[in-house]
Amino acid sequence: DGGITQSPKYLFRKEGQNVTxxxxxxxxxxxxxxxxQDPGQGLRLIYYSQIVNDFQKGDIxxxxxxxxxxxxxxxLTVTSAQKNxxxxxxxxxxxxxxxxxxxxxxxxxxxx
Amino acid sequence: AQSVxxxxxxxxxxxxxxxxxxxxxxxxxxxxxxxxxxxPGQHLQLLLKYFSGDPLVKGIKGFEAEFIKSKFSFNLxxxxxxxxxxxxxxxxxxNSGGGADGxxxxxxTHLIIQP
Numbered sequence: 512d513g514g515i516t517q518s519p520k521y522l523f524r525k526e527g528q529n530v531t532x533x534x535x536x537x538x539x540x541x542x543x544x545x546x547x548q549d550p551g552q553g554l555r556l557i558y559y560s561q562i563v564n565d566f567q568k569g570d571i572x573x574x575x576x577x578x579x580x581x582x583x584x585x586x587l588t589v590t591s592a593q594k595n596x597x598x599x600x601x602x603x604x605x606x607x608x609x610x611x612x613x614x615x616x617x618x619x620x621x622x623x
Numbered sequence: 624a625q626s627v628x629x630x631x632x633x634x635x636x637x638x639x640x641x642x643x644x645x646x647x648x649x650x651x652x653x654x655x656x657x658x659x660x661x662x663p664g665q666h667l668q669l670l671l672k673y674f675s676g677d678p679l680v681k682g683i684k685g686f687e688a689e690f691i692k693s694k695f696s697f698n699l700x701x702x703x704x705x706x707x708x709x710x711x712x713x714x715x716x717x718n719s720g721g722g723a724d725g726x727x728x729x730x731x732t733h734l735i736i737q738p
Contacts, residue, residue: 544725551632553713554667556725569725570624601667609674609717611657612726614667 514538515615517602522620524596532587532618534602541607543585547571548599548617557600560585561607589620596622625650627716629729636704637737644699644732646714655717656697657726658688662710670712673697684708709736 515536524530536543542561546554556569560579574593579585585604589596599619603612630645648654658670671682678690688699697714711733715726 546725546728551730553627553629553728553730554715554726555728559725570727609655611669611672613669614659616666 515602515604515613517600517615517618519618520616522618524620524622526622527591529588529590530596530620532589532600532602532620534585534587534615535583536585536602536604536613536615537583538604538613539582540604540613541582542605542610543579544603544605544612545569545575545577545585545587546601546603548601554601557587596620625716625718625727627714627727627729629712629714629732631732632730633733633735635735635737638706639703642699642701642704642708642734644712644714644734646697646699646729648695648697648714648716648727650718651695652718656688656690657715657717658682658686658697658699659713659715659728660710661713661731667713670699704734704736706736706738708734710734 518533544559545557548554555571558577560566576588601617602615605612626649628647656673659667660670661667670686671680673680673690681687686701711731713731714729717726
């Protein structure tokens with residue numbers, strides 16, 4: 512079954528700790544994305560990557576970091592510099608930038 | 624920067640009523656347009672998309688949308704809604720001319736269909 516997996520589904524962390532969210536896809540897509548969803552805010556782009564070893568900042572990249580060492584994987588690290596990290600995080604992928612994006616199930620991060 | 628406005632944050636309809644959800648975007652030029660739906664407890668999934676050609680596009684589950692370039696609009700329609708259409712609907716735009724290449728989303732419309 513092709514798709515995008517994100518783990519874990521729920522994540523709790525103490526304030527001041529870095530945390531890494533996993534995103535894996537087996538769709539053979541070149542492009543991958545991270546979005547943040549807050550109630551009443553829609554989705555906002557954090558980072559995206561067109562190909563392996565390349566990534567670009569989105570609209571709200573401050574306090575986040577990513578890597579793209581493998582085509583299938585695009586982990587997102589929420590650092591202690593992110594002022595309001597509690598949110599629902601969605602990973603997506605597409606064949607390329609001009610194609611429709613497919614979304615994973617999301618990770619709900621709560622910082623205590 | 625591109626922005627997307629969805630006019631109604633909450634919509635409540637009875638089954639069999641007709642639906643129209645508004646979506647307007649701010650930045651002109653060549654755009655790709657999308658409507659995504661998020662059913663309760665499920666992934667965000669694509670309802671329909673417009674890249675070029677016929678401005679009236681048909682999607683899954685009887686949904687359609689019309690791209691009106693002069694109005695910067697891409698409204699979603701369905702002639703007769705069902706209880707199973709209860710979900711959150713997001714309009715999204717991608718500027719195909721460059722810049723950050725993710726999608727810009729509207730804030731979403733929460734649709735509730737009463738049986």
